[in-house]
Amino acid sequence: MKKVIPIVCLCMLSLASSAQNRITHYSIDMELLKTTVWLLEGSRYISPQLSVYHKHWMFQTAFGSASIDDIVYQEVDYNNSGWFVSVKALHRILGKTQGINGVYMGLGLGISDYTEKGDITFGGNYFDDFRATLKQQNRSYFVQWSARIKQKLGDKWIIGQGIDITHIVNSYNQPEFPVYYVPGSGIVNIFGDRADNESFSFGLSINIGYQIR
Amino acid sequence: MYLSNLLGLALISTFMCCSIECDFKSEPQLDVSFANPREYVLVYALKDEVDPITTRPSSFYQLPINLSSKNTIYIFTLASGETDTLEVTYSVDVSFESKRCGFTGVLEDLNIGEATTFESANLSGSSSIRIQ
Numbered sequence: 001m002k003k004v005i006p007i008v009c010l011c012m013l014s015l016a017s018s019a020q021n022r023i024t025h026y027s028i029d030m031e032l033l034k035t036t037v038w039l040l041e042g043s044r045y046i047s048p049q050l051s052v053y054h055k056h057w058m059f060q061t062a063f064g065s066a067s068i069d070d071i072v073y074q075e076v077d078y079n080n081s082g083w084f085v086s087v088k089a090l091h092r093i094l095g096k097t098q099g100i101n102g103v104y105m106g107l108g109l110g111i112s113d114y115t116e117k118g119d120i121t122f123g124g125n126y127f128d129d130f131r132a133t134l135k136q137q138n139r140s141y142f143v144q145w146s147a148r149i150k151q152k153l154g155d156k157w158i159i160g161q162g163i164d165i166t167h168i169v170n171s172y173n174q175p176e177f178p179v180y181y182v183p184g185s186g187i188v189n190i191f192g193d194r195a196d197n198e199s200f201s202f203g204l205s206i207n208i209g210y211q212i213r
Numbered sequence: 214m215y216l217s218n219l220l221g222l223a224l225i226s227t228f229m230c231c232s233i234e235c236d237f238k239s240e241p242q243l244d245v246s247f248a249n250p251r252e253y254v255l256v257y258a259l260k261d262e263v264d265p266i267t268t269r270p271s272s273f274y275q276l277p278i279n280l281s282s283k284n285t286i287y288i289f290t291l292a293s294g295e296t297d298t299l300e301v302t303y304s305v306d307v308s309f310e311s312k313r314c315g316f317t318g319v320l321e322d323l324n325i326g327e328a329t330t331f332e333s334a335n336l337s338g339s340s341s342i343r344i345q
Binding site for chain 2: 073074075076118120122123124125126127128130131132134175176177178
């Protein structure tokens with residue numbers, strides 16, 4: 001009997017533990033850092049995300065819409081307008097075996113569809129200035145490595161911070177100028193030639209979430 | 214001595230190899246040369262007003278090209294008031310050429326237009342015309 005009680009206790013603990021592990025949490029998150037940085041530049045970047053926490057895993061799907069205005073290549077008044085969708089699976093490497101708090105690392109896949117437009121002016125001496133609009137469209141597929149720190153603030157709110165390293169897997173369509181920005185990925189060209197165009201980008205993320213379940 | 218000559222040669226070849234010419238970044242010019250020049254006292258291109266490009270007779274003119282149009286018409290006026298006309302048609306392609314040159318334009322499909330009164334005007338290069 002003395003042997004049975006500890007075994008039953010262990011079984012109950014195990015069941016309770018597995019019951020707790022089955023608990024799945026959901027949150028709606030919103031990217032803050034990129035949205036704020038681009039807003040200060042007079043641009044728009046919105047990226048709502050749905051996060052699902054299950055045992056050691058966090059699954060995240062993000063949708064984003066961006067309209068970026070900038071002056072790039074010193075000469076062109078640039079606009080990038082597009083959207084992206086990504087899905088990620090991140091494993092909790094530090095933290096409790098349940099709940100939301102923890103440090104996560106994982107991989108994701110994404111697609112980004114965007115149109116880049118550049119307005120350029122050549123000064124005229126005899127005739128008026130010449131203005132041209134250059135336009136190019138791209139659909140980029142990317143793999144993203146992500147790390148996140150998730151921390152609950154009170155009962156429902158969640159703050160997340162992290163980094164993303166993105167690799168664009170297909171080639172760019174850039175007949176007019178080197179692709180400058182890929183929504184969902186980041187800036188891939190800093191005044192470089194087409195041939196030097198990067199397939200990698202690096203980005204920081206700060207987001208705020210609300211636990212819905 | 215031999216080494217300094219070698220270094221000098223290397224330096225010269227470096228400059229020679231890297232002098233890259235870019236396409237135009239502002240209003241380009243058309244080179245027009247005459248084999249038998251006439252005494253033109255006024256040369257201008259058609260636009261809202263008569264704006265002289267030059268009033269000096271010459272056998273060679275550099276004439277501005279209107280990038281905002283598909284053609285440019287030049288009027289060559291003699292002292293007697295008689296005029297000759299040269300029309301060029303073209304298209305303009307602007308794109309990012311290279312990191313060094315940035316955004317540049319090129320003239321494509323340069324041709325002599327129908328309004329031209331010179332009987333012997335011929336293209337002699339990507340942006341030059343020879344009139345016999």
